[in-house]
Amino acid sequence: MEHLVIQGGNKLYGEIDISGMKNSALPIIFSCILIEEDCILDNIPRVSDVENALEILRLMGAKAHFIEKNKVLINTKNISENICGYDLISKMRASSYLMGVMLSRFKKAFLPTPGGCNFGHRPIDLHLKGFKSLGASVVCDDSFVSISAPNGLVSRKIVLDKISVGATINMILASVFINGTTIIKNIAQEPHVDDLICFLNRCGAKVSREKNMIVCDGVNKLHGTSYKIFPDMIEALTYTTYLGITKGEILLKNINFSHLKFSSCIFEGMGYTIKHSNEELKVKINKIPFGTSVITKPYPGFPTDLHPQLASLLCFTKDGGIIKDEIFPTRFRYVNELQKMNAKISNIDNYVLIKPSKMRGATTDATDLRAGAALIGAALGCREESRINNVNYIVRGYENIVSKLTSIGGKIKIIKGDTKNGSN
Numbered sequence: 299m300e301h302l303v304i305q306g307g308n309k310l311y312g313e314i315d316i317s318g319m320k321n322s323a324l325p326i327i328f329s330c331i332l333i334e335e336d337c338i339l340d341n342i343p344r345v346s347d348v349e350n351a352l353e354i355l356r357l358m359g360a361k362a363h364f365i366e367k368n369k370v371l372i373n374t375k376n377i378s379e380n381i382c383g384y385d386l387i388s389k390m391r392a393s394s395y396l397m398g399v400m401l402s403r404f405k406k407a408f409l410p411t412p413g414g415c416n417f418g419h420r421p422i423d424l425h426l427k428g429f430k431s432l433g434a435s436v437v438c439d440d441s442f443v444s445i446s447a448p449n450g451l452v453s454r455k456i457v458l459d460k461i462s463v464g465a466t467i468n469m470i471l472a473s474v475f476i477n478g479t480t481i482i483k484n485i486a487q488e489p490h491v492d493d494l495i496c497f498l499n500r501c502g503a504k505v506s507r508e509k510n511m512i513v514c515d516g517v518n519k520l521h522g523t524s525y526k527i528f529p530d531m532i533e534a535l536t537y538t539t540y541l542g543i544t545k546g547e548i549l550l551k552n553i554n555f556s557h558l559k560f561s562s563c564i565f566e567g568m569g570y571t572i573k574h575s576n577e578e579l580k581v582k583i584n585k586i587p588f589g590t591s592v593i594t595k596p597y598p599g600f601p602t603d604l605h606p607q608l609a610s611l612l613c614f615t616k617d618g619g620i621i622k623d624e625i626f627p628t629r630f631r632y633v634n635e636l637q638k639m640n641a642k643i644s645n646i647d648n649y650v651l652i653k654p655s656k657m658r659g660a661t662t663d664a665t666d667l668r669a670g671a672a673l674i675g676a677a678l679g680c681r682e683e684s685r686i687n688n689v690n691y692i693v694r695g696y697e698n699i700v701s702k703l704t705s706i707g708g709k710i711k712i713i714k715g716d717t718k719n720g721s722n
């Protein structure tokens with residue numbers, strides 16, 4: 299298995315181009331099943347989750363491939379009514395979007411229960427309850443889901459029991475062709491929901507979002523288009539945590555500052571100097587950051603996808619802090635790994651308490667995508683060499699992270715093959 303070797307202690311200086319947002323690319327790629335013409339998607343990150351999503355479409359008979367570095371052509375005119383690629387689907391949470399698009403186009407969907415980052419139970423009850431509200435019948439067990447609506451779906455007012463990005467997206471995907479007006483309330487307001495709505499409307503859909511409600515007027519057909527997806531806010535914020543650990547000054551390009559507003563205030567409170575336009579974010583810090591405490595919330599609150607990376611940063615601050623994860627209360631497998639690096643960190647229920655720590659380089663295992671990103675940050679702050687196993691998790695969501703960090707002074711390399719002398 300590949301692993302990373304990092305020699306920390308260097309300040310970071312320079313500029314980084316932020317990639318397109320993985321969590322936008324995935325629903326938009328799957329939504330192309332609703333469109334039987336060419337779709338050209340730009341700013342698509344070359345990460346393994348995207349490659350897997352394209353492979354699933356190809357296995358179903360679609361054209362789906364990169365035509366330029368970050369540009370993808372998709373045409374699903376000739377796809378099968380049957381979902382293929384079960385081994386890929388069971389690895390990826392985003393494959394849950396196949397339920398909504400297959401129901402919309404073929405009035406049925408049969409697939410393995412979607413996978414996803416392994417930080418605890420990842421239910422899809424809200425998705426299934428929503429499909430039933432729209433008139434579908436659902437049969438599922440621990441391994442497979444079967445959804446069908448042979449007479450088509452019916453427009454309804456749906457109120458989601460809980461704010462869920464995936465369920466919100468699936469209700470939109472299921473509603474675009476429903477005759478009449480479908481209303482979805484208590485929705486997620488993440489930028490990637492708006493990104494999908496923009497894309498679908500560019501293809502002729504009639505979807506609007508008014509605060510925490512989505513209104514969808516059904517149309518008969520969608521047409522192809524060209525579309526550039528939003529930049530990755532979590533990638534930008536991840537590099538911002540790295541700077542607080544290493545010190546220095548970096549310019550993050552190709553961002554959308556409106557997505558980073560709330561989180562930027564947290565970093566300014568920790569002692570960062572932050573200057574921005576809507577497309578660029580300049581972050582600078584040359585002293586030990588102050589600590590902070592946050593509770594993760596649905597957007598625009600503090601994102602759960604930045605929780606592990608902030609925990610790493612807090613190990614290197616004057617006074618540490620507390621993070622409460624209200625979204626994923628079991629997203630704490632990274633804690634043991636940071637403890638291998640001498641972190642004074644402890645998890646109680648859905649809280650983690652971090653004290654200032656004398657961190658040391660060590661061999662650790664990435665346990666999921668954002669945990670892996672957190673371990674990179676911790677290693678960048680240690681003079682001793684660190685090794686991080688399970689790079690496969692990290693490359694799911696961070697395009698070119700080794701070359702990007704190297705370009706701003708990080709000493710990091712990826713070692714292919716397995717010289718198993720790391721942690722087990």
Ligand code: EPZ
Nearest residue numbers: 321391392415421422423424425462463464465603625626
């Ligand atoms: C999406 O996951 C993202 N994944 C996650 O990012 C992100 O952490 C999460 O949204 C929250 O922002 C993708 O976009 C591929 P949810 P999703 O439905 O849609 C509960 C990353 O690192 N819930 O908003 O699965 C759920 O357990 C990944 O990029 C139900 O109870 O998240 C959680 O407590 C990790 N029943 C809460 O809702 C359901 O049917 C929010 O989950 C669905 C969700």
